[in-house]
Amino acid sequence: MHRRILAPSVLAASLLLAIPASAADFTPGASGIGDPYYPASGNGGYDVSHYDLRLKYQPTTDVLEGTATIQATTTQNLSRFNLDLGLAVSEVRVNGKKAKFVKEGDQELVVTPVTPLQKGKSLSVVVRYAGKPSEVKIGGWTAWHRTPDGGVAAQEPDSAAWWFPSNDHPLDKATYDVSVSVPEGHSAISNGTLQSQSTRYGWTRFNWRSNKPQASYLATLAVGKFDITTDTTENGIPVLNAYSKDLGDNEGAARASIERTAEVTDWLTEVFGPYPFNATGGYVPNVTSGYALETQTRPFYSPRQFANGANVSVVVHEIAHQWYGDSVSVNHWKDIWVNEGFARYSQWLWSEKEGEGTAQEIADYVYASRAADDPFWTVKPGDPGPDNQFHIAVYDRGALALQALRNKIGDKDFFAILKGWPQANKYGNARVADFVKYAEKISNKPLSGLFDTWLYQTSKPSATAAAKAGLAEKAARARASVTAKAGPSRSAAPLAGKPVKPVQPKSWKKIAETNSIHDHEH
Numbered sequence: 001m002h003r004r005i006l007a008p009s010v011l012a013a014s015l016l017l018a019i020p021a022s023a024a025d026f027t028p029g030a031s032g033i034g035d036p037y038y039p040a041s042g043n044g045g046y047d048v049s050h051y052d053l054r055l056k057y058q059p060t061t062d063v064l065e066g067t068a069t070i071q072a073t074t075t076q077n078l079s080r081f082n083l084d085l086g087l088a089v090s091e092v093r094v095n096g097k098k099a100k101f102v103k104e105g106d107q108e109l110v111v112t113p114v115t116p117l118q119k120g121k122s123l124s125v126v127v128r129y130a131g132k133p134s135e136v137k138i139g140g141w142t143a144w145h146r147t148p149d150g151g152v153a154a155q156e157p158d159s160a161a162w163w164f165p166s167n168d169h170p171l172d173k174a175t176y177d178v179s180v181s182v183p184e185g186h187s188a189i190s191n192g193t194l195q196s197q198s199t200r201y202g203w204t205r206f207n208w209r210s211n212k213p214q215a216s217y218l219a220t221l222a223v224g225k226f227d228i229t230t231d232t233t234e235n236g237i238p239v240l241n242a243y244s245k246d247l248g249d250n251e252g253a254a255r256a257s258i259e260r261t262a263e264v265t266d267w268l269t270e271v272f273g274p275y276p277f278n279a280t281g282g283y284v285p286n287v288t289s290g291y292a293l294e295t296q297t298r299p300f301y302s303p304r305q306f307a308n309g310a311n312v313s314v315v316v317h318e319i320a321h322q323w324y325g326d327s328v329s330v331n332h333w334k335d336i337w338v339n340e341g342f343a344r345y346s347q348w349l350w351s352e353k354e355g356e357g358t359a360q361e362i363a364d365y366v367y368a369s370r371a372a373d374d375p376f377w378t379v380k381p382g383d384p385g386p387d388n389q390f391h392i393a394v395y396d397r398g399a400l401a402l403q404a405l406r407n408k409i410g411d412k413d414f415f416a417i418l419k420g421w422p423q424a425n426k427y428g429n430a431r432v433a434d435f436v437k438y439a440e441k442i443s444n445k446p447l448s449g450l451f452d453t454w455l456y457q458t459s460k461p462s463a464t465a466a467a468k469a470g471l472a473e474k475a476a477r478a479r480a481s482v483t484a485k486a487g488p489s490r491s492a493a494p495l496a497g498k499p500v501k502p503v504q505p506k507s508w509k510k511i512a513e514t515n516s517i518h519d520h521e522h
Helices: 008-018 248-258 261-272 312-320 337-354 359-369 392-409 411-424 432-443 448-456 463-468 473-486 492-497 508-518
Strands: 046-058 063-074 081-084 088-094 100-104 108-112 122-131 144-147 150-153 174-183 187-189 193-200 203-214 221-224 226-232 238-244 280-284
Touching (some): 088 100, 193 238, 248 280, 261 312, 261 411, 411 432, 432 448
Parallel strands (some): 238 280
Antiparallel strands (some): 081 108, 100 108, 226 238
16 A cells, blocks of 8 residues: 655645635625615625516416526625515525525615625525515605506616516626416516417416516516507517507507607617617506606506607607617616717607707707706706706706717717717616717717716806807807898897797607606606
8 A cells, every 4th residue: 555645835735725715705795786876776796697587476466476596696705695676585595505584674685595605606596575566665666557457567777676686786787588477368568579478277478588688677577458569670670569458548649659669770770770689669558657768678658658649759769778778778877878868869860850850950949948047957967966867957968968979070970979889888888988988989089078068067058168069050040140130230239149039849849748758756
């Protein structure tokens, strides 16, 4: 028998390999992802790649039962971690083993696995839960709409916690499989494409798949009695639209608007480049809210959006978000302009295409119609603050910044940027500063001053600044015309100084009717 003798250095190395990391090497994941606007949103310590949701919903009682399987990767040595969920939990398993869990506050599900989790390892979490989503309040508000025949999850900046556990922040995107069982005669609408549908023992199961990265607030669920239409875009993207069967007087206008989704999607591919997802469409449930939301591949529309008749402008806004907001999402919620400024500007471009007022004319109107003392100018679209995140200034002043950019760099570079940005940041997250740098790179011009004026100053840009940005041109021409007609006499000065009433573009009424799109009714 031969005895192997190890050198001291080899023995020390082998002992190190045999000794597991101490408890001190494992720390809890953060209870928030680090967003200054919403400190409780999201969590730290892991990155989700996929959600598999198997749900059962009874419309008559508003009871939702769910089993969520979450695939993730640890980003640190974890002793425990958090998920965001408002419903009651009955069991949690981590990597197949039962884990300890406790609910803290409105939405924090704190999970402690039997064995600490090493950094960089695959993580599988199964959560069983149930409850009535309409009874869940987080921060005093709800994202769940109760309808006469079901329920709907659609809100911003949060909606996931009302129906599934998640890392609830746009920074952690994932793919989704959503399987929902509902009473026969009802439908379950979600994101992406319908993979299958089957009925057994009085229940119908709908299986949906969203195969591209998706932020948790962009996941949606609607259960009710829907009339469903299908189509394809010119590029072969499947279109699915759904309408509650009890929309009443708003039904015709809603259909006349949303049935143009394929046309709008095709047009926007010319503006923003290839469509980034596997489906498009929209749905109108019988809710009492007034807003719309860019839920990925299948925007949510309140019936009130169509109370004054058809309005394709709101469809343009929500489909534009599929590029700006869904594919390229905010880094933190302070970057909301990279979503809303562009979606609003797409409405201006649609007006231009339809011959109802150019983007320049709309920009001139917005600038001229807001007095210098209007609180509108005190909101900074580039960092509006959580209380003003959906303020009209983020939309209209945000779109003004884009028209100023267009005038500064010319159409060739401007439209190259509108197409290039979604491709350069596809399925990712971005800051306002990232867009400024990208625009400077493509145009080869310094632009920080322009964006500072239109996105960050808390007062109305001066007439000089507006003229420099090519804005309010009609008003300037009108004043020049008054001066010319008055001649060189002393009376010319007072005439030239008089304010000129801005001319309202033909499309403005329909665009303004979509302003309630921003009221998320928290």
